[in-house]
Amino acid sequence: MRIAACIALLTAMAGAALAAEIPQAERRSGYGFMSADTKAMQDEDTDNPGMLSVLDGETLWKRKAGTADKACADCHHDARLSMKGVAAHYPAFEKALGRPVDLEGRINLCRTNHQQASPFAYESRELLALSAYVAQQSRGVPIAPGDDPELAPFVEKGHALFVQRQGQLNLACANCHDDNWDKKLAGSAITQGQPTGYPLYRLEWQALGSLQRRLRACITGIRAQAYDYGSLELVELELYLMSRARGMPVETPAVRP
Numbered sequence: 001m002r003i004a005a006c007i008a009l010l011t012a013m014a015g016a017a018l019a020a021e022i023p024q025a026e027r028r029s030g031y032g033f034m035s036a037d038t039k040a041m042q043d044e045d046t047d048n049p050g051m052l053s054v055l056d057g058e059t060l061w062k063r064k065a066g067t068a069d070k071a072c073a074d075c076h077h078d079a080r081l082s083m084k085g086v087a088a089h090y091p092a093f094e095k096a097l098g099r100p101v102d103l104e105g106r107i108n109l110c111r112t113n114h115q116q117a118s119p120f121a122y123e124s125r126e127l128l129a130l131s132a133y134v135a136q137q138s139r140g141v142p143i144a145p146g147d148d149p150e151l152a153p154f155v156e157k158g159h160a161l162f163v164q165r166q167g168q169l170n171l172a173c174a175n176c177h178d179d180n181w182d183k184k185l186a187g188s189a190i191t192q193g194q195p196t197g198y199p200l201y202r203l204e205w206q207a208l209g210s211l212q213r214r215l216r217a218c219i220t221g222i223r224a225q226a227y228d229y230g231s232l233e234l235v236e237l238e239l240y241l242m243s244r245a246r247g248m249p250v251e252t253p254a255v256r257p
Contacts, residue, residue, distance in 0.1 A: 021244070022178055022192060029196045029248060030256055033182070033189040038203070042255040050132060050201035050253025053125075053208045057133025060126060066117030072130075075114065079137050087135035088143050088250050091239045093150045100154050102238050104131050104210060105230065122229035128208045132199045135252035142249055143196065145242045158240025161233060167224030173237075188257065195241045197254020204257060211238055 031039060041047050061072045061079055076082040091100040094109070101109065107130055108119035120127035145151070162173045176185070177193035184190065198211040205213075212234045216226040227233045 020178075022181070024247070027194065027245065027248060028181075028192055029194050029251065029254075030191040031197070031251060031254065033191045034255075034257065038255055038257060042197075042251070048201070048253060048255055050199070050208055050255060053129040053132045053199070053201075054136050054253060056125070056129035057131070057136075060130045061133055066111065066115035068114065068116040070115050072110070075110075079134065083134050083137040085138050085141045087138040087252065088141045089146055091235050091242065092146050093148045093154075095150075099232060100151060100235050100239050102212075102235050103135060104212075105235065107131060107134070123210060123213055128199050128210060131210070132208060132253050135199065135250065138250040139252060140249050142247050143242055143245045145239065145246060151239065154236050155240050155243050157233075158236035158238070158243075161237045162240055167219070167222035169222040171222040173218065193241065194245045194248060195238065196245055196248050197251035197256070199252065200254035200256055202256050208253065211241075 031042065034042075041049075045051050058079075064071045064074075073079070087103055090106065091102040092106070093099070094101045094106075104120075104122065104127055107127065111117045111119050120130070145155075165172045165175075173193065176190050180190050181192045182190065195211050198214070199208050201208050202214075212229055215234055215237055216229070219226040
């Protein structure tokens with residue numbers, strides 16, 4: 001019955017016209033939709049389960065790897081200084097590829113180009129931990145995606161994906177996160193889908209996960225074919241979401257239900 005109710009509500013959402021984007025003054029992090037207990041878990045580092053991955057990431061930061069026998073710290077030194085604010089500017093344009101890359105993609109490029117090591121698998125413990133460690137250095141820094149002219153067409157493509165209806169339920173991201181935020185779906189709050197805390201610890205997953213994992217789960221939920229991890233489509237969608245969240249502080253590692 002719960003699944004049927006969800007489908008009925010989502011179908012009703014799909015029938016409505018897409019609303020305008022949320023005004024800047026009304027934009028809220030997913031943190032604002034959580035219970036007091038979950039907020040307290042995120043706020044206290046000793047209670048935040050995502051911090052265990054941050055500690056693993058700190059170890060990886062200092063560990064030499066690849067045939068170059070280099071660690072991240074050999075080039076970037078103290079991450080508390082060199083990485084502060086970095087995550088707030090990703091995805092960023094990579095000239096060598098002619099396209100944007102997200103933070104996970106940048107880490108893997110550094111591994112292959114500078115450490116001469118194999119890239120980490122998407123959603124692997126190592127990639128999530130190192131991404132969380134780097135992003136945590138930007139906690140509290142306002143999100144400020146790059147204004148490079150090269151990024152503009154990719155932002156537009158990401159926006160097009162955000163408002164594109166797809167799947168058997170004929171839904172767009174915007175149907176939930178622009179049109180119906182602060183309502184309930186099967187008893188759970190519909191948030192604005194702001195990407196402020198990734199990688200984040202999700203209680204449903206009992207693990208840390210990337211923004212791409214969350215996007216793929218949403219796409220699967222509307223019964224559409226999810227894009228592959230690392231695909232340009234997912235990076236474009238990430239880029240648009242970060243542009244949409246401009247000025248909101250980084251929360252990594254956030255905690256969500």
